[in-house]
Amino acid sequence: MQRPLIIALDFPNLLDTKGFLKEFAGEKLFVKVGMELFYQEGPSVIRFLKEQGHSIFLDLKLHDIPNTVYSAMKRLAGLGVDLVNVHAAGGYEMMVAAREGLEAGTAMGQTRPKCIAVTQLTSTTEEVMRRELLIERNLLDVVVEYATLTKNSGLDGVVCSSLEVPVINSKVGNKFMTVTPGIRQPGDDVFDQARVVTPEKARELGSTAIVVGRSITRANNPLHTYNQMKASWEGVRV
C-alpha cells in the first residue's frame, strides 16, 4: 500500500474491534491500533489483525530515555507491525535509539517497521506551547524544526496536519512520510478536531497517508463510507 487510508480502530477491546471488522471481511486494510486497545488487549490484538492480513500502525507515541525506547522498539518490531511512532520532543538521541531498536528487533529477511514522530500534538495550541512548554516560537516553525530533527535522526516521517504538509515537504523534502489525521468528508461531525480537511484536499496538499477514525467507525454504513473516502483520497471518481 503506497499511500494508504489508515482506519483508526479506536475501540475499547478486541470484541468491539472484531464486530466492526466483520463487515470488511476479505478486505486488506491498513489499521491503526492506539493506546486504549493495545493496553487492554496487548500483543494478541496485533496477532489477530495480522492473521486477517491487515497492515498495522501501532500508535503508542513512545517518549522516554534512549535506552528504554531502544528496548521497547525492539519488542514492537518483533510484533511485525508496519508503522510505529515516538514524540520528537524526546530528542535526537532518543529517535536514533528508536530506529536502532527497530532494526535490532526485525527478523532476518523482514522489513523494519517505519517510524514517524509526533511534532506537536494537534491538541497543543501555540498559546499552550508558549505558556506551559516554554517554547517561545511560532507553532509552524516548531513543527518544521522538529520534522527536520526527525529526518536527521534517520526516522521516516511525521504525524501532522495536512495543512502543514506543503511547508514540511518544502523544508524536509517530499520523500519524508506525512501521516495526517483530522480528515472529514463535507458535512461530517468534526468532533474534537480543530482543523479538518477532506481526503481529496489531503491528497492535493501532498499527505502520504491519511488516518480516519470516527467518520468511518461511527458511520451508518462503515464499509460504504470507507470505499467513498478511499476513492476520494485516491482521486477516483465514483
Ligand code: C5P
Ligand atoms: O476520529 P478521528 O478521525 O478524529 O480520529 C483520528 C485518530 O488520529 C485518532 O486515533 C487520534 O488519536 C489520532 N491522532 C490525531 N491527531 C494527532 C495524532 C493522532 O487525531 N495529532
